[in-house]
Amino acid sequence: xxxxxxxxxxxxxxxxxxxxxxxxxxxxxxxxxxxxxxxxxxxxxxxxxxxxxxxxxxxxxxxxxxxxxxxxxxxxxxxxxxxxxxxxxxxxxxxxxxxxxxxxxxxxxxxxxxxxxxxxxxxxxxxxxxxxx
Amino acid sequence: xxxxxxxxxxxxxxxxxxxxxxxxxxxxxxxxxxxxxxxxxxxxxxxxxxxxxxxxxxxxxxxxxxxxxxxxxxxxxxxxxxxxxxxxxxxxxxxxxxxxxxxxxxxxxxxxxxxxxxxxxxxxxxxxxxxxxxxxxxxxxxxxxxxxxxxxxxxxxxxxxxxxxxxxxxxxxxxxxxxxxxxxxxxxxxxxxxxxxxxxxxxxxxxxxxxxxxxxxxxxxxxxxxxxxxxxxxxxxxxxxxxxxxxxxxxxxxxxxxxxxxxxxxxxxxxxxxxxxxxxxxxxx
Numbered sequence: 001x002x003x004x005x006x007x008x009x010x011x012x013x014x015x016x017x018x019x020x021x022x023x024x025x026x027x028x029x030x031x032x033x034x035x036x037x038x039x040x041x042x043x044x045x046x047x048x049x050x051x052x053x054x055x056x057x058x059x060x061x062x063x064x065x066x067x068x069x070x071x072x073x074x075x076x077x078x079x080x081x082x083x084x085x086x087x088x089x090x091x092x093x094x095x096x097x098x099x100x101x102x103x104x105x106x107x108x109x110x111x112x113x114x115x116x117x118x119x120x121x122x123x124x125x126x127x128x129x130x131x132x133x
Numbered sequence: 134x135x136x137x138x139x140x141x142x143x144x145x146x147x148x149x150x151x152x153x154x155x156x157x158x159x160x161x162x163x164x165x166x167x168x169x170x171x172x173x174x175x176x177x178x179x180x181x182x183x184x185x186x187x188x189x190x191x192x193x194x195x196x197x198x199x200x201x202x203x204x205x206x207x208x209x210x211x212x213x214x215x216x217x218x219x220x221x222x223x224x225x226x227x228x229x230x231x232x233x234x235x236x237x238x239x240x241x242x243x244x245x246x247x248x249x250x251x252x253x254x255x256x257x258x259x260x261x262x263x264x265x266x267x268x269x270x271x272x273x274x275x276x277x278x279x280x281x282x283x284x285x286x287x288x289x290x291x292x293x294x295x296x297x298x299x300x301x302x303x304x305x306x307x308x309x310x311x312x313x314x315x316x317x318x319x320x321x322x323x324x325x326x327x328x329x330x331x332x333x334x335x336x337x338x339x340x341x342x343x344x345x346x347x348x349x350x351x352x353x354x355x356x357x358x359x360x361x362x363x364x365x366x367x368x369x370x371x372x373x374x375x376x377x378x379x380x381x382x383x384x385x386x387x388x389x390x391x392x393x394x395x396x397x398x399x400x401x402x403x404x405x406x407x408x409x410x411x412x413x414x415x416x417x418x
Contacts, residue, residue: 005177007177007178008178009179009351009358010171027338027339030338038335038336040188041344066182066344068184075177075181
């Protein structure tokens with residue numbers, strides 16, 4: 001068991017003890033259990049999954065961020081993240097459409113990267129819903 | 134001498150004004166509480182971010198990032214935070230006055246403006262200083278989308294070389310009665326230093342440099358977010374004070390007017406009585 005806090009620039013999304021945690025690290029998914037070595041990593045677009053002390057699994061979609069692990073305290077800084085039941089499937093599908101349209105239109109590199117990123121985010125949300133609901 | 138009827142009309146007008154100012158005071162109080170909560174809630178994020186930055190800076194000897202680049206200052210950008218709405222005492226006047234003072238300093242000819250808030254735009258549109266961009270429509274609320282937009286825009290100005298030094302001018306919320314307009318540097322950022330040193334042997338994934346690159350834009354975002362939060366809290370705080378004063382003034386005015394009204398009413402009655410009495414005296418005589 002270790003302490004997990006998930007914070008966004010706006011507010012604290014989650015703060016409690018958990019049994020285990022899986023996050024989309026910069027070099028691939030990372031599994032974290034108690035007494036993990038100190039670690040700082042980036043997070044990519046993907047799913048955050050953790051098991052709380054009642055063995056219940058909780059899933060979140062994130063658009064990336066950072067994780068810091070030390071002394072059985074894990075802090076996740078996310079740009080944005082939603083719990084599974086907060087995800088709006090139709091909105092995510094709209095976003096996916098818009099991102100794909102944008103990809104066909106844009107010429108500059110910056111816009112292209114941005115469109116790819118929002119496509120990733122939308123896909124991630126949709127995948128999560130399809131997987132667990 | 135106004136008639137009692139006129140005075141009564143004025144009393145009614147003042148009473149309804151005081152009702153409005155009282156309501157505005159209450160709204161401002163609620164918004165202020167919200168703004169302060171927001172500052173509280175975003176604190177864990179920015180503190181953690183600082184800690185990670187410090188850890189990386191002390192773990193890897195040289196951290197390089199475009200945001201740290203100090204170069205000869207050809208173009209300066211001043212981001213001025215004002216409010217969209219008025220009725221907040223001297224809040225906007227103070228900022229605008231300070232901004233004008235900065236713009237008139239020797240060597241300030243290279244300053245360009247980025248304005249946040251409608252009041253700032255209203256003032257500077259009629260002046261000759263160059264305005265790069267205006268952000269309005271916040272309506273006294275925190276909006277992370279706008280913060281992201283603004284941050285991206287400013288970063289782009291700096292990285293592309295269109296601006297060499299970016300500063301923010303905003304009101305800092307110290308307490309309910311104390312506000313201070315001040316300038317803070319935004320870009321280039323001074324690398325966060327720590328005297329604590331590396332407290333732990335961290336594993337870095339993928340590597341310190343890459344984490345750092347990803348971290349800096351997020352760090353820049355929190356700087357802008359904090360400035361805006363401070364400015365919003367100050368806006369609502371000053372508005373609350375201004376509206377309390379207005380309400381108190383209105384109440385005092387109602388008191389004086391009521392007194393006047395009673396005097397005028399009494400005067401009218403006395404006059405009427407005198408007329409009746411003198412009339413009947415004349416008849417008897």
